[in-house]
Amino acid sequence: MVDIKKIKEEELEIIIVKGEVDASSSIQLDNAISESMETEGLKILVDLTGLEYISSAGLGVFMSYIEEVKKKNIQLALFGLNEKVAGVFEILGLDQLLTIAADKEQAKAKVYGV
Amino acid sequence: VSTKAIIRIAAFFSAIVWIMLLFTDLSLVFSSFHQLKPGLASWWPNLLLNLFILLVFVYYKLRIERIDNVNFVDLLWRVFVTGLITAVASVVLRIFQFILSGTPFADNVLFLDFLYQFNLGLFIAFLVSTFLVWKRLILYQKSKFLMRTWRVFETTLLLTLIYNVLPFEWLDGFFNFLLGGLLLLGLFLSGNMKWVAYLNFKQKWKGILLIALGLFYLGYFFYTIARLATDINGLNQILFADYRENVFIVALLAFIFIYAVFSLLVILFNLPTSSVFEQKLEEVVNFQRLSQSIQTEQSEGKVYEILLETSVSTVFADAAWLEIEDAQGHHSIYTYRIPEREVREIAQYLESKKILGVLDTGSDKSRNLSRKMAQLKNSRFRSILAYPISIRNQQIGRLALLKEVSEGFNKDMARIISTFANQAGISIENFRLLAQALENERYKEQLKIAKTVQRALLPELLVNDADFEIVAFSQAADEVGGDYYDTYRISESRIALIIGDVSGKGTSAAFQMSQMKGIFSSLCQLELPTEEFLFRANNALSICLAKKTFITASYFLIDTQQQVVEFSRAGHCPTLYFNASTQKAEFFKNKGLGMGIIRNETFRNYLAAHSFKYLPNDVMVLYTDGITEAKNAKGEEFGSDRLLHSLEKWAQHTPEYIREKLITTLYEFTGTDHIDDDYTVMIVKFK
Numbered sequence: 001m002v003d004i005k006k007i008k009e010e011e012l013e014i015i016i017v018k019g020e021v022d023a024s025s026s027i028q029l030d031n032a033i034s035e036s037m038e039t040e041g042l043k044i045l046v047d048l049t050g051l052e053y054i055s056s057a058g059l060g061v062f063m064s065y066i067e068e069v070k071k072k073n074i075q076l077a078l079f080g081l082n083e084k085v086a087g088v089f090e091i092l093g094l095d096q097l098l099t100i101a102a103d104k105e106q107a108k109a110k111v112y113g114v
Numbered sequence: 115v116s117t118k119a120i121i122r123i124a125a126f127f128s129a130i131v132w133i134m135l136l137f138t139d140l141s142l143v144f145s146s147f148h149q150l151k152p153g154l155a156s157w158w159p160n161l162l163l164n165l166f167i168l169l170v171f172v173y174y175k176l177r178i179e180r181i182d183n184v185n186f187v188d189l190l191w192r193v194f195v196t197g198l199i200t201a202v203a204s205v206v207l208r209i210f211q212f213i214l215s216g217t218p219f220a221d222n223v224l225f226l227d228f229l230y231q232f233n234l235g236l237f238i239a240f241l242v243s244t245f246l247v248w249k250r251l252i253l254y255q256k257s258k259f260l261m262r263t264w265r266v267f268e269t270t271l272l273l274t275l276i277y278n279v280l281p282f283e284w285l286d287g288f289f290n291f292l293l294g295g296l297l298l299l300g301l302f303l304s305g306n307m308k309w310v311a312y313l314n315f316k317q318k319w320k321g322i323l324l325i326a327l328g329l330f331y332l333g334y335f336f337y338t339i340a341r342l343a344t345d346i347n348g349l350n351q352i353l354f355a356d357y358r359e360n361v362f363i364v365a366l367l368a369f370i371f372i373y374a375v376f377s378l379l380v381i382l383f384n385l386p387t388s389s390v391f392e393q394k395l396e397e398v399v400n401f402q403r404l405s406q407s408i409q410t411e412q413s414e415g416k417v418y419e420i421l422l423e424t425s426v427s428t429v430f431a432d433a434a435w436l437e438i439e440d441a442q443g444h445h446s447i448y449t450y451r452i453p454e455r456e457v458r459e460i461a462q463y464l465e466s467k468k469i470l471g472v473l474d475t476g477s478d479k480s481r482n483l484s485r486k487m488a489q490l491k492n493s494r495f496r497s498i499l500a501y502p503i504s505i506r507n508q509q510i511g512r513l514a515l516l517k518e519v520s521e522g523f524n525k526d527m528a529r530i531i532s533t534f535a536n537q538a539g540i541s542i543e544n545f546r547l548l549a550q551a552l553e554n555e556r557y558k559e560q561l562k563i564a565k566t567v568q569r570a571l572l573p574e575l576l577v578n579d580a581d582f583e584i585v586a587f588s589q590a591a592d593e594v595g596g597d598y599y600d601t602y603r604i605s606e607s608r609i610a611l612i613i614g615d616v617s618g619k620g621t622s623a624a625f626q627m628s629q630m631k632g633i634f635s636s637l638c639q640l641e642l643p644t645e646e647f648l649f650r651a652n653n654a655l656s657i658c659l660a661k662k663t664f665i666t667a668s669y670f671l672i673d674t675q676q677q678v679v680e681f682s683r684a685g686h687c688p689t690l691y692f693n694a695s696t697q698k699a700e701f702f703k704n705k706g707l708g709m710g711i712i713r714n715e716t717f718r719n720y721l722a723a724h725s726f727k728y729l730p731n732d733v734m735v736l737y738t739d740g741i742t743e744a745k746n747a748k749g750e751e752f753g754s755d756r757l758l759h760s761l762e763k764w765a766q767h768t769p770e771y772i773r774e775k776l777i778t779t780l781y782e783f784t785g786t787d788h789i790d791d792d793y794t795v796m797i798v799k800f801k
Contacts, residue, residue: 056617056618057617059617060618060663060664063664063708063711064661064662066711066712091688092664092685093685093708093711094707094708094711096707096720097711
């Protein structure tokens with residue numbers, strides 16, 4: 001079960017993900033991210049503070065945007081990962097390809113390129 | 115002794131006893147008539163009469179109780195036949211008497227007594243047999259109370275036989291008292307007429323006829339014997355066994371008469387309503403047919419036909435139709451005495467008038483739309499009764515019944531059709547579920563094959579060496595899974611080890627796993643450095659791997675000559691290594707990236723090669739995330755710490771033992787016998 005909300009702050013869109021992302025709920029996450037990606041010039045922050053578990057299908061969602069983010073030079077950052085979730089990203093090596101920040105401020109700083 | 119033998123013995127002895135009775139009575143009458151001193155006690159005839167009654171009773175009891183599958187008309191037929199035989203025998207004797215009339219013999223008291231005894235014997239046979247038939251009718255629907263009452267009645271009746279032979283004058287006062295009690299009990303028992311309800315119209319008429327004839331015989335015998343008794347008494351005030359002094363016979367006669375009259379009246383009054391009972395019975399039978407159709411019929415179509423047929427016959431509809439959508443979404447229509455064109459006209463008319471609740475899908479209620487139908491021009495039908503047919507609250511069809519008279523359906527009919535429609539819905543649902551179950555069974559069979567095929571992709575034997583021993587264990591969450599492990603001897607001193615995990619699980623993961631196996635086993639032979647191996651594997655997988663799917667793997671090269679292990683990690687769970695010299699275990703934390711995440715040359719940048727020297731008794735544990743992510747009831751994960759501690763605890767044992775312990779610990783932790791992910795463990799112990 002996953003609960004996804006979006007907050008807009010100027011040119012910043014924050015996608016708040018709460019709960020567990022498994023094979024079925026990964027589709028919701030995928031839709032939410034792709035929707036935000038389509039809007040041009042948007043900087044995207046994904047708030048994973050409330051994310052308790054992510055399955056390989058969920059990781060597959062993040063993985064599928066790596067190429068696009070790079071190509072279109074989209075500013076996208078993840079933040080607030082708990083220890084377990086961070087470990088999962090790290091083991092797979094996704095931390096090397098995605099912008100991952102500790103908190104919102106740091107994430108903001110990263111997308112604004114400060 | 116068989117029942118049949120007892121019946122024969124009873125018949126034989128009753129005949130003997132009757133002859134004895136006849137002669138003792140004759141001798142008593144003779145001696146009394148000629149004022150001679152009787153050589154016999156006066157109670158002899160009574161005793162013999164009682165004995166005769168008892169034997170006849172036994173005879174008929176056994177005969178009538180032997181009949182299985184009681185059919186009421188057959189029982190009444192028995193009464194009629196017994197009555198007929200006895201009456202004919204009596205009439206034959208009467209003719210004989212008539213022929214002899216005028217001769218001095220005809221008025222002889224002995225001859226009259228003979229006639230009297232003969233008729234009485236026949237009468238008793240008729241009474242006793244009828245009594246036992248009545249018993250079966252009364253006890254058709256038994257209750258404990260009824261059984262008890264009947265037993266009291268029957269026992270008392272038989273006990274009066276003893277009363278008859280008791281030679282005490284003062285007992286005579288009890289006669290009326292006993293008779294009254296028995297009559298009251300008989301009257302009470304006569305209220306049990308439930309069997310009448312089970313007769314159909316024709317059977318009721320037969321019943322009336324047979325009972326009326328039974329009453330006629332009763333009257334005939336009563337009259338004949340009464341006349342003879344009076345005649346004998348008129349000739350002389352003599353001692354002879356008058357049945358009118360026998361409580362048993364009088365009570366029996368009265369009871370049989372009462373029950374016969376009651377039955378006759380009840381059947382007569384039930385005649386007009388018997389068609390309703392028959393209809394109810396038909397409804398039950400139809401309902402059963404509908405329920406059973408699912409087990410016996412081969413197609414849904416047959417269920418629909420039965421539904422239509424039974425509905426029509428139950429409510430006497432003039433026409434009907436059934437529209438249904440089958441599991442494949444095909445629309446079909448079944449009609450009874452109505453062309454499809456007319457069905458469409460009526461449906462269109464109802465829809466155009468916005469008459470909801472009959473044919474629309476939104477309502478589960480039916481309406482009796484006689485009034486609305488009255489306005490339908492050019493139609494012979496004036497009433498309609500319709501019901502939706504639903505499966506799990508979803509309408510799949512509708513059943514409509516039509517009548518040419520207005521207000522043709524009553525509430526009762528609506529109720530029964532509703533039940534039919536519901537039952538049909540259940541039957542059809544069962545039918546579809548059955549078909550589905552069969553299909554599932556087929557899929558399961560296919561999956562079983564897939565499982566065996568996939569199992570064959572995993573190695574049956576692992577490479578073992580003088581320097582190390584390897585054991586492994588793999589379990590898929592579903593029939594097939596996405597975990598893979600293998601060993602490969604490249605040369606005398608170089609052995610390759612691989613463990614891989616496709617993201618996701620189930621069939622799709624299994625397909626990717628088989629691709630991985632193909633790529634790995636071909637690349638193994640190239641003797642590539644570990645980094646290069648994974649890079650090339652990624653290149654190959656990039657072409658064939660589904661989007662959003664990735665594979666994590668670790669690749670090891672063991673060099674037994676130099677006692678060195680070189681390895682690279684592609685996003686796979688960190689290898690756990692137990693160092694025998696320090697007795698500590700640790701995870702190798704090194705750089706890596708899952709395959710398929712980056713599908714170009716830059717993947718090389720995310721790989722690294724590592725190597726270490728191994729020593730005897732060191733243990734290396736390769737595993738997939740199914741183990742560390744296995745959850746217990748509280749939602750906690752098994753985690754890498756538990757894995758590490760488990761290894762430290764058992765590292766000094768054989769690899770088989772470590773494997774067994776690890777798996778047991780894992781299952782003890784999760785508390786189930788099924789882990790919802792593919793998991794694999796591979797244990798290498800160096801020597």
